Amino acid sequence: MxxxxxxxxxxxxxxxxxxxxxxxxxxxxxxxxxxxxxxxxxxxxxxxxxxxxxxxxxxxxxxxxxxxxxxxEKIEDELITNLRMQSYAFAFIAGVLIALSNPLFSYIANTVFEKQQENFQGMGDWQVLWILLSVQVFYFEFLKRMNK
Missing domain, CATH: 1.10.287 (Helix Hairpins)
Incomplete structure (x- = not known):
């Protein structure tokens, strides 16, 4: 190729x-x-x-x-498209890491501070989607401002 x-x-x-x-x-x-x-x-x-x-x-x-x-965006050029793709990739990686680590940290904190065993609970659908979308939007805005 x-x-x-x-x-x-x-x-x-x-x-x-x-x-x-x-x-x-x-x-x-x-x-x-x-x-x-x-x-x-x-x-x-x-x-x-x-x-x-x-x-x-x-x-x-x-x-x-x-x-x-x-x-x-008002001016949609190749730079903006590239920044958008970078922000989606970053949001996906950050969302997966947060979704995997948050239940573990909650379990450890609950065990240490409350001295009782709680069930290991994952994150809900709303929380995961909120993390993905909010990280993407905020990181995209951050990247736009850094590239001006």
Missing amino acids: NVKSIMECERRSLEKMKKYQLPNKFKKIGIGIIVLSTATIITNKLSIDNIDLTLTAKYGILLGLLVVSISK
Whole structure:
């Protein structure tokens, strides 16, 4: 395989990625969903205390993070696409490491400080998805600011 065919293959894969992105205006919509869901959780904790409303708001936060994550930037060039891919890779690795280490640290802390044996519990689906999406969004923003 020569260099030109490798570069052509990379260019085509980057072009395919653009098909799965939302327009830039959806970034503001995603942030709005996150803010509304967070306000709903806070209000629910302070006054209503409805478990179903809390669960719906938690998944609203995930939806907002996903919308922000897949929204295009105002200027979508090769650098931004590369930074986006780096942030997805970093989020995946960080998410797996956190998902594997968090239950172990919780078990050790519970055993040491509470002096009782608890069952070894893993993380829930919401926690894993929240870690993946939030790490990706924040790391992507960090990479953008570092490359300006």
